[in-house]
Amino acid sequence: MRRGSIVRITIYGVLAGIAASLVAVLVPWLPTSASEEMDRIEFTFWFTTVICIGVFAVVAAAIVYSVLNFRVQPEDESDGPPIHGHTGLEIVWTAIPAVLVTAISVVSAIVLARNDDAGPNPLRISVTAQQFAWKFEYPGDDKVVSGELVLPVDKPVKLTLHSRDVIHAFWVPEFGQKSDAVPGIETTLVITPTRKGSYRVICTELCGLGHATMRAPVRVVEQAEYEKYLADEAAGGAPDESSGEAVFVTAGCGGCHAFAPARSDAQVGPSLDAVDPRGRPLDEFLLESIEDPNAVLAEGYQGDVMPNTYGKSLSEEQLDALVQYLVDGQKGSE
Amino acid sequence: MTEIAQTPHEAHHTPAPPRRGVRRLTGPGFLRAAWLTPLFWAIGTGLVLFFRWLGHYEPIADWTVITVVAFLTTAPIGFLAGIGAFDYWLYYISGRATRVDDHASHGAYSWRDYFKVNTDHKVIGVQYLVTTFFFFTVGGLMAMLVRAELANPDMQFVDTQTYNGLVSEHAALMIFLFIIPAFAGLANFAVPLMLGAPDMAFPRLNALSYWLLPVAGIMFLCAFLAPGGAFATGWTSYAPLASEQPLGQVFFNMGVQWAGASSIMTALNFLVTIITMRAPGMTFWRMPLLVWANFTTSLLVVIATPFIAGSQFFVMFDRVMHTNFFDVSEGGYVLGYQHIFWFYSHPAVYIMMLPGFGIISEVMAVFSRKPIFGYRLMALSLMGILVLGFSVWAHHMFVAGLAPWLRVPMMVTSMIIAVPTGIKIFSWLATMWEGKLHFRTPMLFALGFISMFVLGGLSGIFLASVPIDIAASDTYFIVAHIHYVLFGGSVFTIFAGIYYWFPKMTGRMYSEKLGKTHFWLTFIGFNGTFFPMHWVGLQGMPRRVADYSAQFGNWNMVISMFSFLLGASTIVFFYNMIISWHRGAIAPSNPWRALTLEWQVTSPPPVFNFDEIPQVVGGPYEYGVPGAKHAVLRGGAATVHEEEVVR
Numbered sequence: 001m002r003r004g005s006i007v008r009i010t011i012y013g014v015l016a017g018i019a020a021s022l023v024a025v026l027v028p029w030l031p032t033s034a035s036e037e038m039d040r041i042e043f044t045f046w047f048t049t050v051i052c053i054g055v056f057a058v059v060a061a062a063i064v065y066s067v068l069n070f071r072v073q074p075e076d077e078s079d080g081p082p083i084h085g086h087t088g089l090e091i092v093w094t095a096i097p098a099v100l101v102t103a104i105s106v107v108s109a110i111v112l113a114r115n116d117d118a119g120p121n122p123l124r125i126s127v128t129a130q131q132f133a134w135k136f137e138y139p140g141d142d143k144v145v146s147g148e149l150v151l152p153v154d155k156p157v158k159l160t161l162h163s164r165d166v167i168h169a170f171w172v173p174e175f176g177q178k179s180d181a182v183p184g185i186e187t188t189l190v191i192t193p194t195r196k197g198s199y200r201v202i203c204t205e206l207c208g209l210g211h212a213t214m215r216a217p218v219r220v221v222e223q224a225e226y227e228k229y230l231a232d233e234a235a236g237g238a239p240d241e242s243s244g245e246a247v248f249v250t251a252g253c254g255g256c257h258a259f260a261p262a263r264s265d266a267q268v269g270p271s272l273d274a275v276d277p278r279g280r281p282l283d284e285f286l287l288e289s290i291e292d293p294n295a296v297l298a299e300g301y302q303g304d305v306m307p308n309t310y311g312k313s314l315s316e317e318q319l320d321a322l323v324q325y326l327v328d329g330q331k332g333s334e
Numbered sequence: 335m336t337e338i339a340q341t342p343h344e345a346h347h348t349p350a351p352p353r354r355g356v357r358r359l360t361g362p363g364f365l366r367a368a369w370l371t372p373l374f375w376a377i378g379t380g381l382v383l384f385f386r387w388l389g390h391y392e393p394i395a396d397w398t399v400i401t402v403v404a405f406l407t408t409a410p411i412g413f414l415a416g417i418g419a420f421d422y423w424l425y426y427i428s429g430r431a432t433r434v435d436d437h438a439s440h441g442a443y444s445w446r447d448y449f450k451v452n453t454d455h456k457v458i459g460v461q462y463l464v465t466t467f468f469f470f471t472v473g474g475l476m477a478m479l480v481r482a483e484l485a486n487p488d489m490q491f492v493d494t495q496t497y498n499g500l501v502s503e504h505a506a507l508m509i510f511l512f513i514i515p516a517f518a519g520l521a522n523f524a525v526p527l528m529l530g531a532p533d534m535a536f537p538r539l540n541a542l543s544y545w546l547l548p549v550a551g552i553m554f555l556c557a558f559l560a561p562g563g564a565f566a567t568g569w570t571s572y573a574p575l576a577s578e579q580p581l582g583q584v585f586f587n588m589g590v591q592w593a594g595a596s597s598i599m600t601a602l603n604f605l606v607t608i609i610t611m612r613a614p615g616m617t618f619w620r621m622p623l624l625v626w627a628n629f630t631t632s633l634l635v636v637i638a639t640p641f642i643a644g645s646q647f648f649v650m651f652d653r654v655m656h657t658n659f660f661d662v663s664e665g666g667y668v669l670g671y672q673h674i675f676w677f678y679s680h681p682a683v684y685i686m687m688l689p690g691f692g693i694i695s696e697v698m699a700v701f702s703r704k705p706i707f708g709y710r711l712m713a714l715s716l717m718g719i720l721v722l723g724f725s726v727w728a729h730h731m732f733v734a735g736l737a738p739w740l741r742v743p744m745m746v747t748s749m750i751i752a753v754p755t756g757i758k759i760f761s762w763l764a765t766m767w768e769g770k771l772h773f774r775t776p777m778l779f780a781l782g783f784i785s786m787f788v789l790g791g792l793s794g795i796f797l798a799s800v801p802i803d804i805a806a807s808d809t810y811f812i813v814a815h816i817h818y819v820l821f822g823g824s825v826f827t828i829f830a831g832i833y834y835w836f837p838k839m840t841g842r843m844y845s846e847k848l849g850k851t852h853f854w855l856t857f858i859g860f861n862g863t864f865f866p867m868h869w870v871g872l873q874g875m876p877r878r879v880a881d882y883s884a885q886f887g888n889w890n891m892v893i894s895m896f897s898f899l900l901g902a903s904t905i906v907f908f909y910n911m912i913i914s915w916h917r918g919a920i921a922p923s924n925p926w927r928a929l930t931l932e933w934q935v936t937s938p939p940p941v942f943n944f945d946e947i948p949q950v951v952g953g954p955y956e957y958g959v960p961g962a963k964h965a966v967l968r969g970g971a972a973t974v975h976e977e978e979v980v981r
Contacts, residue, residue, distance in 0.1 A: 029869045030805075041801045048799060052792040059788050062763040063781065070702075072770040077927070079958035080704035080769035090708050093760040094753060101749035101795065108799040109742050115801055116738070161735075166575040167668065169733060169808055173874035176805045178733045182669065183574060184662030187735035204808035204876040206568050208575060209494045212879035268494060302495060302562055302580075 005069070013061035020053045020060075031173045034199065034220065036192040037115045038176030044104075044111050051100050115177065118190040122158040125149070129161065129168035129181040131307055132210030132268070133252020134201055142234035147249045149201060149218045151193050152226040159189040165307060169205035172218055180205055193220040209305050210256045210268040244325020247318045251310060261329035269306060270298035274331045282330070286323045290314075362418020362451060374412025378404030401560075401581060402654055406588040410549045418451045419542045440537075441941040451545065453537035455526050456939060458544050460839060462519025463832070465544075466512045469551050471904070473507035476500045478901050481863075485894035487884045497880035498566030499582070503554060505569035506586060509686070510593040511551045513824045517689035518543075518600045520831045521628045523839060525604060527932035527939060528622050530613025530948040530965065535606040539599055546596035550589045557585035568878055570679070573660035573671040577652040587650040594639045597685075601635035604628050613931070613965070615950030620964075622930045622954040623712055627692025630716040634681045634688070634723065642678035645671055672734055676727035684723045686820060688716060690827030691758055694780050697830050698762050700928045701777035702769030705955040707761045715754035722751045732803045741800050748798035755791060759784060774926075775849030779830035782857050786822025790815060793868065810871030817864045829856070829907070836914070837921030841938045844918060848910035855903035862896025929964040930954050 033039050070080075126137040127149075138144040151157055161170055161181040170189060171178040179189045203214035221229070245262065248254060254264030258271040277285035278296060288295050291311030294303040314322070359365055382403050386394045414420065425432045440454045441447070448461055480500050483491050492500065526534055534540045557564040562580025565571065576583050608629050612621070621629075648659040648671065658664035660671050699706045706712060728736055728744040762784055771777065793815040796802045806812065829852075836844045866889050871877070875886045882890070924933040931948060932939070948965045956962035 027869050029872055031873050038805070041805050044799055044801045045796070045805075048796055048802065052795060056788065056792060059759065059763065059785075062767070063785060066763070066766040066769075066771065067773075067781070070766060070769050070771045072703075072772050076770060078703070078770060080702060082705055082956065082958035082962075083707065083764075083768070084705050085708040085711070086764075089764065090711050090757070090761075094757055097756040098750070098753050101752050101798075104795065104799055105742075105746050105749050108745060108801055111801040112741065115804075166578070167572055167734075171808070171876070173805075173872075176801075178804050178807065180734045182735045184666070184668055185735055202874065202876055206498070206572070206575070206878040209498070211498075212494070212881040267489070305495075 005065070009061050009065045012064045013057045016060035016064070017053055017057035020056050024049055024053065032195075033176070034172075034174035034193055034195040034197065035176060036194055037190065038174060039194070040111045040115055041176040044108055047107055048104050051104065055097075055100070116190060118156045118158040122156040122190070123152070124158050124160065125151075127159050127161045127170060127181065128164060129170070129203070129207075129214075130164035130252055131166065131208050132203070132214040132255030133250070134170075134203075134214070134216035135250050135252075136216075138230055138233075140230060140234075142230065144230050144233045145250060146233055147216060149216060150226055150229045151191070151218070151220050152223040153193050153196050153220050155223065156190060156192045159191065161187045161189065164313070165309070166207050167205050168203050168207050168214065171202050171204045172199050173202070174199050178204065196220045196222070210266070213255055213266045213268060244321040244323075244328075247314065247322040248325060251314060251318075251322070253322075256306070259326070259329060260331070261325070270301055272326055273329070275326070283323050283327055286326050287319060290319065290322065362416070362421050364417065364449070366418070367413050367416025370416035371409050371412040374415070375404045375409040377412075378408030381408075398581060398584070398654055402584055402588065402650065405556075406553060406584065410553070410592065413549065414542070414545055417545065419545050421451075422538055451541045453533070453541050454941065455522050455534045455537065455540060456839070456943075458540050459519050459521075459523025461544050462515055462522055462547070463839075465547055465551070466516040466519060467908075469507045469511035470516075471908075472555070473504050473512060474901055474904060476504040476507070478898065480504060481894040481897040483880055484882070484890050486891065487882055487887050489881055492880070494880050495563045495566055498568075498878065499558065499564035501878055502565050502568050502571075502586070503557070506554050506565075506589070507551065508820075509569060509682070510590065511547065511554065513686045513820060513828070514593075514597060514682075515547050516828050517628075517631070517686070517824075518597070520693065520828070520835065521604065521624070521689060522600070524835060524932055525625055525628055526607060526611070527838075527935070527943055528625055528930050528954075529608065529611055530616060530931050530944060530950065531607060531611040532942045532944065534603050535611055536603050540603055543596045543599040543603065546592050546599075550593035550596065553585055553589040553592060557582040557589075560585060570675065571646070571649065572675075573649050573652065574662070574666075574668060576649050577660060584650055584653065587646040590646045591643055594643045597635050598639050601632035601639075604632040605636065608632075613948050613950050615965070617950075619710065619713075620950055620953055622692075623695035623706060623709070623716075624689070624692035626713045626716055627688045627690075627695070630720045631685055631688045634685050634720055637724070638678045638681040638685070640678075641674050642682070645674040645678070648674070669731070669734060669736060672731050673727070673736075676730045677724075680727040680730065681723045683819070684719055686824045688719065690783070690824050690831075691716065693827045693831040693834070694762060694783055696928075696930065697776045697780040697834055698765045699955040699957060700834075700926045701772045701774060701780070702766050703772075703957045704765055704769040705953070705957055705959070707764035707767075708757070709953065709955065711757055712761055715757045718754035719751060722747055722754070726751060729798060729803070732800050733807050745798055745800050749795070752791065752795060752798075759788060759791075774833075775844070775846060775853060776830045776834040778850060778853045779826050779833065782853060783823060783826035783830065786818055786826060786860070790818030790822055793818060806872060808876055810867040810875045810877055812871065813877050814864050814867035814871060817860075817867075821860060821864070826856075829853075832911075834926070835932075836911075837925050838932055838937050838939070840915045840918070841921050841936075842914055842918035843921045843925065844914040845910050848906055852903055852906040852910060855906060856900060859896050859900030859903050863893055863900050866893055929956060931965055934965065934967050 030042055030045065033042055124139050128135040128137070134147065136146055136149045159170065161179055163181040163183045165183065167183070168181045169178060170181060175191045175193065177189050177191050179187045181187065197220055199218040201216040201218055203211060207214065248259070248262050253259070254262050254266060256266050256268035258265045258267060258273060260273050275282065275286065293306035293308055297303055359369065379400050382400050383394055386396065422432055442452065442454070442457045448457060452458060479492065480497070483497055522540065560580065560582040563582055565579065565583045565586035567576045567579055567583065571586055608625060651657040652659055652661060658666045660666045660668050662668060695706055695712060725747040726744055728740050729748045732741055797806060797815060833844060833849055870886050870889050875882055921937045923936050926933065935943060944967070946968050948967045950965045951963050954964050956964065
């Protein structure tokens with residue numbers, strides 16, 4: 001190779017590298033990190049990105065140089081030089097990628113080990129997923145259960161994930177960590193929040209019609225505020241475990257049904273704001289619809305969508321409370 | 335049999351005289367299929383009703399069972415019997431005279447012959463390609479609907495069940511009815527020619543493999559007619575969600591069986607053909623890389639495909655027979671589905687990529703006018719991918735709750751598979767180096783493939799790294815990655831192959847100008863559609879949602895606009911294909927001045943490919959080597975290039 005062509009191909013490579021680096025820097029690729037785990041994921045991401053930009057620059061330089069320099073002249077019917085291979089080169093482009101991917105593997109394995117490590121005494125919160133809602137059970141004697149995930153800042157949390165029906169997945173983009181909630185097995189996830197603020201749990205495993213609406217609010221707060229939240233929930237919320245409103249939240253009704261008193265506006269299932277009981281007593285009709293959703297289908301909605309297990313999973317008191325809550329909340333019921 | 339021995343050679347090529355009167359209803363064809371299909375459906379339904387009555391099951395007419403047995407099993411068998419896919423075998427079994435050597439079903443003399451059971455590998459190749467591009471169009475239109483819905487947040491055009499159905503159907507059609515069989519179609523046409531063989535080893539099995547495809551495709555589409563809508567659990571169809579879905583789900587469970595059976599039969603056929611039907615002198619180290627690629631792909635298909643068949647049967651049995659493979663309350667194991675499914679579906683990624691590697695190797699050498707750089711390492715890296723491909727499946731399950739210790743080993747193997755893939759990329763670049771590059775349409779698609787596949791491969795490195803994968807999995811980053819490898823990778827190579835062999839298949843040249851327009855529109859539309867998905871996903875947009883957070887609205891609008899451009903680009907492609915096939919310039923036998931054997935016969939090739947068996951004397955890519963020859967043909971069509979004919 002002549003010196004001129006070496007210079008030119010190097011220039012192409014540098015230009016390609018700069019272009020790729022600009023895309024890497026100017027585009028907001030990742031959400032702003034809010035956990036120690038996401039910080040490490042970001043490090044792995046940028047470490048890999050640097051290596052990939054290098055590989056991209058080499059390939060781009062070779063393609064651009066070839067396209068510009070080896071384009072055949074019109075009417076040229078001749079063949080290129082019969083080069084069949086070059087053992088040295090072939091060893092080089094086997095060995096270098098092998099080294100690079102080994103480096104990425106080592107970094108990834110270390111980061112993974114640290115991201116799985118919750119330390120000696122993490123806060124343990126149990127997460128239960130079901131179509132299409134999240135429920136969080138906090139530690140402590142009060143056994144607070146809520147539809148909101150409140151975490152103290154800078155404290156490692158170990159989430160244990162369960163599912164009541166199909167596979168769901170727990171993801172808060174700013175925390176980085178993600179895990180499926182699988183029926184029949186328990187999965188865990190370690191998160192150490194570092195930034196106070198409000199986030200959202202997003203279900204990322206297709207779980208049925210309400211999948212896109214399966215969200216839950218997350219708040220990261222000071223330790224004192226966290227304790228106050230638990231105390232308030234225990235004081236005001238604990239008896240509510242069997243109140244109609246609490247059942248509505250924990251059973252996940254708001255994941256699919258609009259209902260103004262619960263501030264839910266989901267549209268997967270029919271609205272519960274003004275239920276037409278088809279000429280029957282409203283409470284009886286509601287109870288039947290909860291226990292056997294296919295008995296009467298609202299116009300424009302299909303059967304076999306709503307789980308038919310609520311009649312079993314909720315106690316009789318809970319069902320009565322839920323029906324009463326729905327009856328009281330009907331528009332124009334006063 | 336004696337009659338056949340007396341038939342003169344020329345008569346072999348004459349099609350059988352058309353049947354008349356009632357005999358048209360009993361002879362193979364669509365008329366017979368029109369009454370055999372409902373008959374077999376009735377037999378299936380009757381069997382279900384009889385056995386349910388016998389066993390006192392209630393209700394006797396259970397539509398789930400009737401759907402599985404009558405609609406999805408016996409009716410398709412009736413259709414296949416009707417068109418004549420089993421005629422020879424049934425004649426043979428019953429001791430009647432078979433039409434063993436009259437070759438009435440060989441070659442195509444009018445467009446009608448493409449709608450019959452035909453045993454000619456070239457006709458079957460064209461049948462495959464036309465069929466797969468039909469399903470490509472249908473699957474593509476579904477993607478357009480999906481993008482129309484996603485252009486803005488909230489719900490606009492379709493409801494959630496329909497949306498999930500469209501997403502699942504799009505993927506199922508593109509994977510099982512387009513990419514995998516389109517490669518099978520190209521290879522069906524090219525591989526026997528490249529080997530110097532007169533046909534595939536088992537021509538009747540080949541015909542049956544093809545006819546299973548429309549059955550599978552129509553089955554997928556008919557799912558929309560099922561009560562409750564089409565299967566809506568993504569093409570991965572994870573249990574236990576899939577066992578609880580409306581009836582449309584069994585159309586996926588069974589459609590995969592038919593498409594999978596087609597794949598397995600074709601793969602066995604390729605393996606036997608490649609091992610036993612190479613022309614004299616065609617050693618393994620003289621085989622074109624397309625043949626090598628289909629050899630390794632066929633091994634992958636034969637070993638892996640039974641696993642997806644099993645996984646879909648398990649899900650269906652859970653529904654229909656109340657087995658409890660994935661029912662936790664009865665002791666089922668949910669992750670078992672994913673392990674079995676991905677043990678096929680990861681190798682399937684290579685089933686959808688290795689034949690493309692083969693096509694690019696052919697195109698690169700011919701349009702660079704140089705030998706393939708490192709031919710043997712290219713072949714060995716295919717074998718390397720084949721072996722490693724079976725050891726990486728759990729990288730689809732890093733967040734699925736699998737045994738934690740399994741993650742790092744599976745990450746390492748996933749990373750290492752980048753090495754043989756890298757060898758191929760670098761070798762193609764070195765093949766171009768100092769070559770005489772002709773930028774015809776196949777070469778443009780080959781270059782487009784290399785650049786897009788490098789991007790898809792690099793995003794694959796991110797996903798192989800467990801911590802990054804944990805953040806990225808099940809988001810639009812995955813959607814971006816899979817389209818970079820399956821569209822920028824596989825589909826670009828399919829286009830390269832279609833343009834490359836179009837003159838050989840049809841005997842006519844395509845329009846170079848339209849081909850290049852198609853390439854640039856596709857290239858721009860593709861990148862505009864899929865590149866932004868990378869960051870949209872990482873920032874927090876999950877996949878398989880009809881409704882999403884308003885913060886992603888602008889980018890999704892951009893993505894949808896580019897996707898419509900991408901969709902429109904295929905109109906240019908189809909226009910080019912139809913017009914050129916109809917009245918393009920007559921193609922010479924070897925328009926690309928290629929050395930491999932398919933170009934040494936007329937375009938399109940004679941019915942039995944070679945009038946005399948060619949003698950292979952050297953490697954397939956000896957461009958620039960003075961006096962080098964791949965093969966010697968005595969007579970035949972090679973006279974078009976006088977200098978290459980030895981006599």
